Amino acid sequence: MxxxxxxxxxxxxxxxxxxxxxxxxxxxxxxxxxxxxxxxxxxxxxxxxxxxxxxxxxxxxxxxxxxxxxxxxxxxxxxxxxxxxxxxxxxxxxxxxxxxxxxxxxxxxxxAADNVSLDAFNSGEQRAAIAMPLSGLPTSIDRLPQLSSDVSLMVNLLEDASLLVVPVLDKEQPCLALVHRPENGWQTKAMPDLANNSYSRIVVNELKNVELIPLEWESLAKAYDYFRLVTAAYIVGLASQATDLAVEYAKERIAFGKPIGSFQAVQQRLAESALELAAAHFLVREASVTAERLQIPMACIQVCEAGKKATFTAQQIWAGMGYTLEVDVQLFFRRARAYQLLLGAPWELRERIWDEVVPHS
Structure with a gap:
């Protein structure tokens, strides 16, 4: 099949x-x-x-x-x-x-369906990249970078992208700035990160041959929220795999003549990780089904807390080895921490929940 x-x-x-x-x-x-x-x-x-x-x-x-x-x-x-x-x-x-x-x-x-060849992107023949502010995804229209601003943005795997998409504010109008790959390639600076070392940095006012596509902030904000939620699901997967690796290692590592997984303290830490990740998984699932404004930041907050706790616990179970590049658990620890930054600042997420739960002027 x-x-x-x-x-x-x-x-x-x-x-x-x-x-x-x-x-x-x-x-x-x-x-x-x-x-x-x-x-x-x-x-x-x-x-x-x-x-x-x-x-x-x-x-x-x-x-x-x-x-x-x-x-x-x-x-x-x-x-x-x-x-x-x-x-x-x-x-x-x-x-x-x-x-x-x-x-x-x-x-x-x-x-922008009339401005680009979607078939080329949907088939994987070409790839489009998007530029994001270093401070995180904008949560309000005034946080969008101005087209003329001297603001640095980060882009994932730009070197082989044929199109760069940059959400900007132009004369108080949200726009998608479309920039096609220059003949001499992209002029960027490498920006090392915790995950793949795959990000580059660009400056908004250095972009050339920009095509502006107007759109409403509500449409862009919804796309950002969906991206946060699916990224949260990715982090749940990373943290869950880190926990599984820790469980397996706890069965194998011997201390005082016993597997460390037989010690109550280790069992409790791993159980707490499983509990937190289960809550994160179900909140993400519920938010994906309802797509409600209130539930997406709730899911993101839970994922931030659960991902941080679970991956840190996994690193501790592996002890000093967990911080070396020779073992796999560090791959998941670093990626979970890096992608967590895309979910938004915890205080901003909590403020969104507060505004929905207790509306105020």
């Missing part, structure tokens, strides 16, 4: 059932196992992206880039994207699935 047609059939139904959700999870797990073994992740981290980038067109063939591009399928598409992202997190998949499928391509499909 074709995995691509299975996934597309589930997504195209009006209401996604639990069985269909599990089918998509299985498809994502199979893709992650075949296309993103940790040898591929480690190679990408060392600068060899050949195998990782080869998986991009294979992912495109599954139809995953089109999950949120059609309004009639958007509800189920968001659920599917969260399910897929969590499984990709368990594999520490290094390519920017959430960024492409949930943020960049849906924005282009809804606001």
């Amino acid at each position: 074709n995995m691509s047609s299975n996934v597309q059939g589930a997504v195209n139904n009006a209401t996604m059932t639990e069985l269909e959700s599990e089918m998509i999870r299985d498809a994502a797990r199979n893709f992650a196992n075949s296309e993103s073994p940790l040898s591929v992740v480690r190679a990408a981290e060392a600068g060899d992206w050949i195998a990782a980038k080869a998986s991009w067109s294979k992912m495109a063939n599954l139809g995953w880039f089109e999950l949120l591009q059609h309004e009639e399928d958007e509800a189920d598409g968001l659920v599917a994207a969260c399910v897929i992202a969590e499984e990709l997190g368990r594999a520490a998949y290094p390519m920017p699935f959430s960024e492409a499928a949930v943020l960049v391509l849906p924005l282009l499909a809804k606001h």
